[in-house]
Amino acid sequence: MRRSRGLVQAWADASALPGRFTEDLQLVLGEAIANAVEHAYGGGDTTGEVDYTVCRVDDTTVEATVADHGTWRPRSADAGHRGHGLRVIRSLASTATVDRHDRGTTVRVTLDVPGRDDPPAPAGAPAEWDVRPGTGHLADESPDARRLALRGDLDLIAVTALRPEVFAQVTATPSAAGGVRRLVLDLTDVTFLASAGLRLLVEVAELAAGHGWTVRLRYPAGGLVERVLEVSGLSHLPRTGHPGSTPTS
Structure with a gap:
């Protein structure tokens, strides 16, 4: 793929x-x-x-x-x-x-095909499609929050390999009763987001909710991730900015 x-x-x-x-x-x-x-x-x-x-x-x-x-x-x-x-x-x-x-x-x-006067792709769109498989890393963002950073291409093949690792990282984290209250799914470095990747986001959000956490997505405005969320009907998912910024939804 x-x-x-x-x-x-x-x-x-x-x-x-x-x-x-x-x-x-x-x-x-x-x-x-x-x-x-x-x-x-x-x-x-x-x-x-x-x-x-x-x-x-x-x-x-x-x-x-x-x-x-x-x-x-x-x-x-x-x-x-x-x-x-x-x-x-x-x-x-x-x-x-x-x-x-x-x-x-x-x-x-x-x-x-749009006409010549149509706007170009937004800033941040990849000039070349990344051929790296998707990766994920869970780290502390603040005393009461964890950040799960997903990177690379989240297509069917990458997500199939990545899902067990991501689930293991999330389930190994203490529940809200243990101090963690929020999970930030950071998609800043995602270069391709297929429907398999969308399923992974929803599944991780449900898993985190089972721990009593609130879940927020982080991604650049005007980029590919935002576009995929819009056309798939998932743009309503809560979003947050980078640390120190004001949440956008």
Whole structure:
């Protein structure tokens, strides 16, 4: 997945596509690929290939297709914290179709390329997509608060490896009765946030709430994390600034 982002970035640069548009394309394509991996090949020891293409249909439209060769598992009645990826796709893509057949499933999306006068990507957007897997580190922020700093690319592969480590760090921390009252999830250095990363945030927030903590997110204004939270419907999550600043929500 991280390699595909690097290839798409190189293609977008060569095609002179706007930075914010490329950011949206990366998010939509990443969610479609992650869905194929999870739903077509996510059970047991199943392995398989996922093919994707990206092309410029004309000056105003880019089309991306993602095809797997497996069989999608039935959707669980209890979706848990899933569904954020579909919201991202529906919010950012102009059209999205799913074609299921006996050889697999093909997802096709189109995105409208903005005009030259549209604003560029906000300051802080990565010039190149980070290929580092996500990492996490828990540290004291103040006598009554802990800060969990997440860094790098939080996609499906990185989050799958990172989740047990993060959960272990959080559960090893004393509950509110032991002095810790707040947990700050610091996303300042997150360079890609997929729906798998969003699920991790919600799960950690619930885990922390079970300890009696209040939870706040920290991320730069106008950057990729803020955009993903907005289009996924999670912008309501409480947010805080850096130490010494005033909380924004």
